[in-house]
Ligand SMILES: Nc1ncnc2c1ncn2[C@@H]1O[C@H](COP(=O)(O)OP(=O)(O)OP(=O)(O)O)[C@@H](O)[C@H]1O
């Protein structure tokens with residue numbers, strides 16, 4: 106057998122294996138690497154639309170003309186084809202108007218590539234909160250639609266999908282917008298694709314410090330309630346039009362949640378509403394949204410409403426006025442924790458300075474290594 110014949114045979118057996126696995130594991134569509142290479146112009150840098158903790162994302166066009174987002178998982182994310190397909194079958198079968206749709210994947214050799222539908226209007230992090238904001242006008246009506254859409258998508262993951270899915274990484278860069286600004290939650294169901302040694306205390310990117318519920322940041326407890334906390338922060342960002350953390354502002358305004366809580370306490374919550382909202386702003390509704398965000402970010406996880414309740418509150422089906430709002434879990438409280446305060450501060454400062462190049466020039470939306478304070482305690 107010549108070398109060439111050997112490789113052809115190897116390739117065929119690989120393809121057959123892939124096909125067989127595909128049949129036995131689920132109905133996930135398999136793309137060939139060749140197909141994805143052609144779609145993305147050989148993964149040309151000009152087609153790269155972003156890079157996150159899992160790897161790089163490229164815009165591509167399939168032969169039938171469909172635009173796709175091709176997410177090439179970093180080599181660290183390697184795992185067996187079968188485990189990988191098992192994992193993504195659940196994502197593949199989770200379909201909702203407010204979730205990014207997975208078209209399929211490529212598992213040739215060691216490659217692990219996910220193919221999603223391409224969302225034209227990028228992420229909220231770039232368009233609403235980014236330094237180079239887009240020319241999209243985020244009217245109140247649009248913000249209402251985005252907030253309710255994300256809440257519905259998350260309620261679906263938490264309460265309707267079986268088994269329920271905890272997202273773990275709700276933040277503005279994981280909310281993508283389609284042509285008519287319908288929000289789509291991305292990166293759900295990926296937790297098990299994280300590198301095997303990853304926990305919340307590893308250096309794997311898993312959440313952004315400003316979005317982390319205290320119990321997640323401190324003890325690594327990931328539950329629906331920690332997602333709900335992150336949603337509360339996101340909702341604050343949508344209504345105020347600013348990142349959850351901005352080191353350029355005066356000290357008492359740097360953390361959005363702290364600011365919102367202080368203003369709520371003074372009975373002046375409306376002062377945090379985005380000043381650029383004028384024409385169609387419904388102040389009463391915006392204040393209601395802010396109260397919902399405070400309910401979601403309460404320090405006590407059990408007091409936070411479920412996502413289906415949040416949907417009811419946002420859409421006016423359920424009253425918010427009568428709800429008692431207790432103190433939120435604040436970033437500065439993490440800092441004041443007796444546990445190794447100095448080290449926590451150092452870590453926070455280093456995260457803050459490393460984020461200067463981020464799109465919003467603040468700590469908030471930068472994806473930081475999820476080395477949380479538990480990690481500090483553990484290591485000492
Ligand atoms: N389906 C998609 N359509 C259009 N753009 C996308 C799509 N998926 C991702 N992107 C772009 O690629 C960028 C990187 O996405 P990715 O999910 O890899 O990283 P991230 O969300 O910034 O961080 P993390 O890895 O923590 O989720 C996104 O911010 C977005 O701009």
Ligand SMILES: [Mg+2]
Pocket residue numbers: 157278279291292
């Ligand atoms: Mg993402």
